[in-house]
Amino acid sequence: EIVLTQSPGTLSLSPGERATLSCRASQTVSSDYLAWYQQKPGQAPSLVFSGASGRATGIPDRFSGSGSGTDFTLTISRLEPEDSAMYYCQVYSTSRWTFGQGTKVEIK
Amino acid sequence: EVQLVESGGGLVKPGGSLRLSCAASGFTFNSYSMHWVRQAPGKGLEWVSFISSSSNYIYYADSVKGRFTVSRDKVKKSLYLQMNSLKAEDTAVYYCSRGYSRSHFDYWGQGTLVTVSS
Numbered sequence: 001e002i003v004l005t006q007s008p009g010t011l012s013l014s015p016g017e018r019a020t021l022s023c024r025a026s027q028t029v030s031s032d033y034l035a036w037y038q039q040k041p042g043q044a045p046s047l048v049f050s051g052a053s054g055r056a057t058g059i060p061d062r063f064s065g066s067g068s069g070t071d072f073t074l075t076i077s078r079l080e081p082e083d084s085a086m087y088y089c090q091v092y093s094t095s096r097w098t099f100g101q102g103t104k105v106e107i108k
Numbered sequence: 109e110v111q112l113v114e115s116g117g118g119l120v121k122p123g124g125s126l127r128l129s130c131a132a133s134g135f136t137f138n139s140y141s142m143h144w145v146r147q148a149p150g151k152g153l154e155w156v157s158f159i160s161s162s163s164n165y166i167y168y169a170d171s172v173k174g175r176f177t178v179s180r181d182k183v184k185k186s187l188y189l190q191m192n193s194l195k196a197e198d199t200a201v202y203y204c205s206r207g208y209s210r211s212h213f214d215y216w217g218q219g220t221l222v223t224v225s226s
Contacts, residue, residue: 035212037153044203044216045145045153052211088153092211095167097143097155 002026002093004100012106019076021103023089028069033092036065036074039102040085048087049074081107110134110215112204117220124194124224130187130204130217137185141165141207144178144189146200147219154200157189158207172198194224 003026011019023034031051039045047056049065062077076083084107089100116128130142144156157178158167166178177190187204201221205213 033211037213039153044218045213046216047212047214050208050212050214052209053214056214090153090212095158095165096169097145097158097213099153099155101152 001096002029002091002098004089004091004098006087006089006100006103008103009101010104010106012108013079014108015079015081017079019079019083019105021074021076021087021089021105023067023072023074023100025070025072025091029091029093031068031072034065034067034072035090037088037090038083038085039088045088076105079105079107083107110206112206112215112217114202114204114217114220117202117222119223119225120194121226122194122196122224125190125192126194126222128189128191128202128204128220128222132185132187132204132206135206137180138182141210142178142180142187143205143207143213144187145203145205145213145216146198146222147203148197148200151200156202159187191222194222196224198222199224 005024007022035050036048037045086102088102111133113131141160159178175193179188201219203219204217206215208214
């Protein structure tokens with residue numbers, strides 16, 4: 001079973017700064033099977049970016065995903081106050097879907 | 109607009125049963141695979157179950173295998189999760205989500221809370 005490790009646990013940045021969220025897999029995965037979700041307090045998760053289909057509908061272009069092999073990154077180029085949330089990476093492999101433990105993005 | 113609306117959550121005693129439902133609208137339900145994903149209070153996301161568009165393929169997380177059963181009704185455009193032999197560690201918000209290929213979850217419902225406690 002693939003294990004996803006996200007870092008850092010918490011990212012505290014100011015509006016306009018660049019946020020770099022890391023997701024490391026315990027074994028090589030296809031980028032087509034890697035996705036990122038945003039979850040705000042009291043809300044359901046929502047898709048932000050996937051290797052298979054790019055940025056999700058309605059997601060601003062300041063969000064981008066990259067990576068290959070075992071190392072993947074979600075970048076928020078210029079943080080806005082509404083980007084404050086928990087972010088999870090997720091991978092599919094062999095009839096299993098696995099999430100990372102999440103990175104909390106705080107806006108100062 | 110894609111909409112997924114879960115129902116059926118509530119308080120149940122350990123060892124009890126509960127059936128969750130998810131009503132789908134705004135897309136061709138029969139063409140998409142569906143998932144259940146849960147989130148324990150204050151914790152991260154955990155995938156629970158997958159059912160293919162035709163119900164030919166069904167998968168479960170090890171933590172629920174043998175106790176939970178997923179199904180779907182094409183006429184009612186609904187997804188179900190029958191949960192038996194419930195344990196305290198099954199306490200969570202349960203989300204219904206639409207599958208994108210085999211890859212990820214592109215739409216999510218708002219969730220229904222299941223609390224297993226005596």
